Amino acid sequence: MLATYIENCLAKASIWALANLGKYAIIATNTYLIKKIGSTLSVKYNYSAIQVAVVGCGNWGKNLIRVYHELGALHAVCDASPQKMAQFEESLRIRACSFDELLNSAIDAIVIATPSVTHFELARKALLAKKHVYIEKPITHHPEQILQLQELAAEHNLRLMVGHLLQYHPAFLKLKALNAEGVLGQLQSIHATRLNFGKFPTEQNVLWDYAPHDISMVLGLMQELPTKVFASKENPLSHTTADTTTIHLHFADNKKARVISSWVHPFKEQKLIVTGSKAIVMLDDTQPWEHKLTLLNYPCAWNDGLPQPFQVEKNPIPLLPAEPLKNECEHFLQAILTQSEPLTGAAEALNVTTVLAAAIQSIASEQIITLKEKQQRTAIPEGIYA
Numbered sequence: 152m153l154a155t156y157i158e159n160c161l162a163k164a165s166i167w168a169l170a171n172l173g174k175y176a177i178i179a180t181n182t183y184l185i186k187k188i189g190s191t192l193s194v195k196y197n198y199s200a201i202q203v204a205v206v207g208c209g210n211w212g213k214n215l216i217r218v219y220h221e222l223g224a225l226h227a228v229c230d231a232s233p234q235k236m237a238q239f240e241e242s243l244r245i246r247a248c249s250f251d252e253l254l255n256s257a258i259d260a261i262v263i264a265t266p267s268v269t270h271f272e273l274a275r276k277a278l279l280a281k282k283h284v285y286i287e288k289p290i291t292h293h294p295e296q297i298l299q300l301q302e303l304a305a306e307h308n309l310r311l312m313v314g315h316l317l318q319y320h321p322a323f324l325k326l327k328a329l330n331a332e333g334v335l336g337q338l339q340s341i342h343a344t345r346l347n348f349g350k351f352p353t354e355q356n357v358l359w360d361y362a363p364h365d366i367s368m369v370l371g372l373m374q375e376l377p378t379k380v381f382a383s384k385e386n387p388l389s390h391t392t393a394d395t396t397t398i399h400l401h402f403a404d405n406k407k408a409r410v411i412s413s414w415v416h417p418f419k420e421q422k423l424i425v426t427g428s429k430a431i432v433m434l435d436d437t438q439p440w441e442h443k444l445t446l447l448n449y450p451c452a453w454n455d456g457l458p459q460p461f462q463v464e465k466n467p468i469p470l471l472p473a474e475p476l477k478n479e480c481e482h483f484l485q486a487i488l489t490q491s492e493p494l495t496g497a498a499e500a501l502n503v504t505t506v507l508a509a510a511i512q513s514i515a516s517e518q519i520i521t522l523k524e525k526q527q528r529t530a531i532p533e534g535i536y537a
Contacts, residue, residue, distance in 0.1 A: 207264035301497035335427030346416035
């Protein structure tokens with residue numbers, strides 16, 4: 152079965168799918184396949200052929216600057232603070248300039264890591280200037296703005312991508328592969344928690360700051376939009392509209408998901424628990440690589456119509472460690488070089504934002520929001536990660 156899976160991956164040139172196999176690819180007994188895996192994974196892209204500029208040199212922007220510099224694609228930085236720009240200009244020997252200067256330069260792609268309220272206008276101007284665009288999450292707070300950006304990108308044959316980072320995490324990629332292979336059986340429920348205590352942004356609430364990652368993963372697994380959304384909030388700090396949110400998602404065939412986000416939690420927790428009819432898989436991103444992804448025995452035994460208590464056995468799933476941000480940045484550059492649609496492109500971003508906007512509406516009205524039929528779009532486009 153493993154050899155057949157590898158052959159299918161090779162036939163589709165599915166580099167990421169092969170990478171998800173981790174150690175299992177290494178232990179394949181067919182020498183020919185092992186050689187083919189090596190040649191496939193060794194495909195090289197000339198990232199230096201793409202000139203990238205990062206707009207926003209703050210907490211997350213500096214990580215994007217580091218990775219694009221390591222990939223040989225970084226050519227310029229831009230920030231409202233001259234001091235921040237000067238720091239990178241000197242240390243990395245790259246150009247520091249204004250946003251207008253970027254628009255009129257030979258830069259190929261603009262990476263936007265500014266406050267979310269600025270995303271739409273910056274992205275719109277970049278696309279009009281015929282630049283490929285990567286935008287940190289959330290892409291914008293309004294689905295109709297995403298449609299405008301999507302139309303501009305299509306009109307000029309440009310790549311538009313949003314930074315839903317965990318779609319490029321080796322553990323989540325492996326989880327998706329297990330689900331696609333039927334290891335979990337029929338999906339039944341997903342429980343996601345992203346909890347912490349520390350940074351408290353003032354430009355957006357915790358729903359827009361934390362929840363996009365988990366909504367993106369939920370839709371990536373469900374492969375559809377929910378039919379109903381209900382959300383609630385807590386606001387102990389009273390500095391934004393919400394410091395803790397809980398989002399309940401109802402899907403077809405009685406599938407459900409719950410996403411809990413908080414930045415006033417006493418300890419850090421980043422878990423995704425996926426329950427199927429055959430197994431449960433838990434992704435715990437606070438754990439070391441050897442324990443990030445575990446398979447749990449399930450379902451329990453039944454006796455006289457009642458479930459029986461049993462000892463949970465956690466079976467670690469081997470992974471090949473890799474930096475998700477580097478995977479994400481490489482994917483953006485590869486999409487430009489191959490003129491292909493990114494995994495987290497406008498279509499995926501639109502679905503995530505549609506769910507988040509429904510959650511905001513539910514919080515405001517304290518009502519269940521039913522998504523209209525016209526909003527039921529395909530969650531994830533066909534592609535290398537499918």
